[in-house]
Amino acid sequence: MQETTALSELKSAFILHFGEMGSRWGINRTVGQIYALLFLSEEPLCADDIVTTLGFSRSNVSMGLKELQGWNLVTLSHRPGDRRDFYATPEDLWAIVRTLATERRKREIDPTLSKLRTLSMAPPSAEDAYAHQRITEARDLIEDMTQFHDELDQLETERLVALLKAGRKLQYFVQGASRVLPLPIRKKG
Amino acid sequence: MQETTALSELKSAFILHFGEMGSRWGINRTVGQIYALLFLSEEPLCADDIVTTLGFSRSNVSMGLKELQGWNLVTLSHRPGDRRDFYATPEDLWAIVRTLATERRKREIDPTLSKLRTLSMAPPSAEDAYAHQRITEARDLIEDMTQFHDELDQLETERLVALLKAGRKLQYFVQGASRVLPLPIRKKG
DNA sequence: GTTTTGTTTCAGAAATTCCTGAAAGTCGTG
DNA sequence: CACGACTTTCAGGAATTTCTGAAACAAAAC
Structure with a gap:
């Protein structure tokens, strides 16, 4: 011992x-x-x-x-x-963070995403028009977020950390890549 | 009603x-x-x-x-x-996500970060050398992550979503920006 | 097959969290 | 300040979760 x-x-x-x-x-x-x-x-x-x-x-x-x-x-x-x-515990702290993210997603997000998919499948009655739209929006948003997570999770830790350190600067690259028009930077609330 | x-x-x-x-x-x-x-x-x-x-x-x-x-x-x-x-609830689902992220961080991360800062301040005794190093590493990692969150949180929703959609492609921009050497892309586990 | 060393299960005690109805509080109006 | 309309607080019962000790289980050594 x-x-x-x-x-x-x-x-x-x-x-x-x-x-x-x-x-x-x-x-x-x-x-x-x-x-x-x-x-x-x-x-x-x-x-x-x-x-x-x-x-x-x-x-x-x-x-x-x-x-x-x-x-x-x-x-x-x-x-x-x-x-x-x-x-x-793993020596590498980033390994711990990755695991936490994956496991929390598995428990907290995935069951909800699955439920939202089911609910948004069925065609809505008239009274449910708004609710159905909300549910579909939520499903789309969660799908985008989980895909983003999937993609980041495939990166080497070095690259992940480099992205992290780049922080807000990333936006400039995205502008060029996706032709988003320049927007004024929002003041910190 | x-x-x-x-x-x-x-x-x-x-x-x-x-x-x-x-x-x-x-x-x-x-x-x-x-x-x-x-x-x-x-x-x-x-x-x-x-x-x-x-x-x-x-x-x-x-x-x-x-x-x-x-x-x-x-x-x-x-x-x-x-x-x-x-x-x-807010019409804008992204506003909800932002709020959730901020509030969860406030409750789940910030108190720990504060504690880690305090603990890593004191000079460690010989027996605590390893523990002190682990605590300091954890503090550094959480500081990087919270700063990343701060920076993303300042972005307009349009830009945030554009970043999100770019996903893994972001790594290429980071390479150029931070002179990280090209690394092989890790296979999905 | 029994002993030795270690792990897991499980029923119920202990602690915590959730939820309610009753009472108290707040605030604009007459 | 008393009324009416609404909200909040709070003590304690209900439900849930956590934790324990005892018993069951597993597997290697003898």
């Missing part, structure tokens, strides 16, 4: 924060804290390391790790002659 | 779906359904319209509307000689 000593100030502050934020992120406190602990660990940890360090029940940790695996947010490893599973 | 008749199939399917998705979106079922109803309504609705249509208690609707106002997701309007508040 790794962590038998008490956590440092720094680590426990970070872990407690992630636990509290967990609820806003759709995961629970336990899972948030487990992820935070793994994130800060240089070495992979096994379930009992987490039990010892965070003081949750063994089964709670087991469930939490299972949920993190469901999110593809942890990697498993093993040691020779040791049957235990050791858990870690 | 507007809606005294039963909801159409289309509307109730949409509203029920939003209620169910609400939990994944960090809002509760009631709030999700209220928003869905407003979203599909051509005319603004008052609180009692919502009570009548959805069958929630008056106070629950009041709380729900208050929460939606806290998210800046609804607009208020009034009629001459009528003190009631009438609620509607």
Whole structure:
């Protein structure tokens, strides 16, 4: 086992924060804290390391790790002659961001897109004219956004970061590419 | 009041779906359904319209509307000689997306960024070397992402959509602009 | 086949969140 | 300031989610 000593100030502050934020992120406190602990660990940890360090029940940790695996947010490893599973987070933070984006989309967007597609298929009655139009607009917008995500997700991290850093400057390239007329830059609200 | 008749199939399917998705979106079922109803309504609705249509208690609707106002997701309007508040969603779907992005960031990202800044300020002890480095990396990444969001948020909707539609093509412009060496395009996983 | 070491399931206790009806609050008008 | 029309607050019951310990399960070593 790794962590038998008490956590440092720094680590426990970070872990407690992630636990509290967990609820806003759709995961629970336990899972948030487990992820935070793994994130800060240089070495992979096994379930009992987490039990010892965070003081949750063994089964709670087991469930939490299972949920993190469901999110593809942890990697498993093993040691020779040791049957235990050791858990870690990806070294590359961008890999974590990509996974989060993909998994959140899977849970939060895709089911709605599918429902909107179904609903916009059926021809609307007269009383539903406006509602049908709204639903169709929403479907179109979400389709554009998910396609954009698909396309960005195919980029190398280097290129993705380069795009990110370019930020607002990107608009100039788009103008040339898609013949959008120049527009005044909106003042920050 | 507007809606005294039963909801159409289309509307109730949409509203029920939003209620169910609400939990994944960090809002509760009631709030999700209220928003869905407003979203599909051509005319603004008052609180009692919502009570009548959805069958929630008056106070629950009041709380729900208050929460939606806290998210800046609804607009208020009034009629001459009528003190009631009438609620509607923005006509422009992109305005809704922008608001959602801003508000989610405010709740989900900004508090963490602030915490990470504090934690990365303090000089780390030897045992915290790795943890401190991880925290600093996370802070840098989130700073880059929030700045990107700030910059995109300043763009006109036309330009934002043009960027979106350009998708992966954007990488070519970035290459030229930032002297990133050409890299092979990653195959879709 | 039994022991040893580790993981998972599951029923119910504990904690949290949601929802309601009743009471209190607000505000323009007579 | 009292009325009428509308909105908000709040205590507590209902529903849901989280967490635990005990038991079941799995698989390698003996």
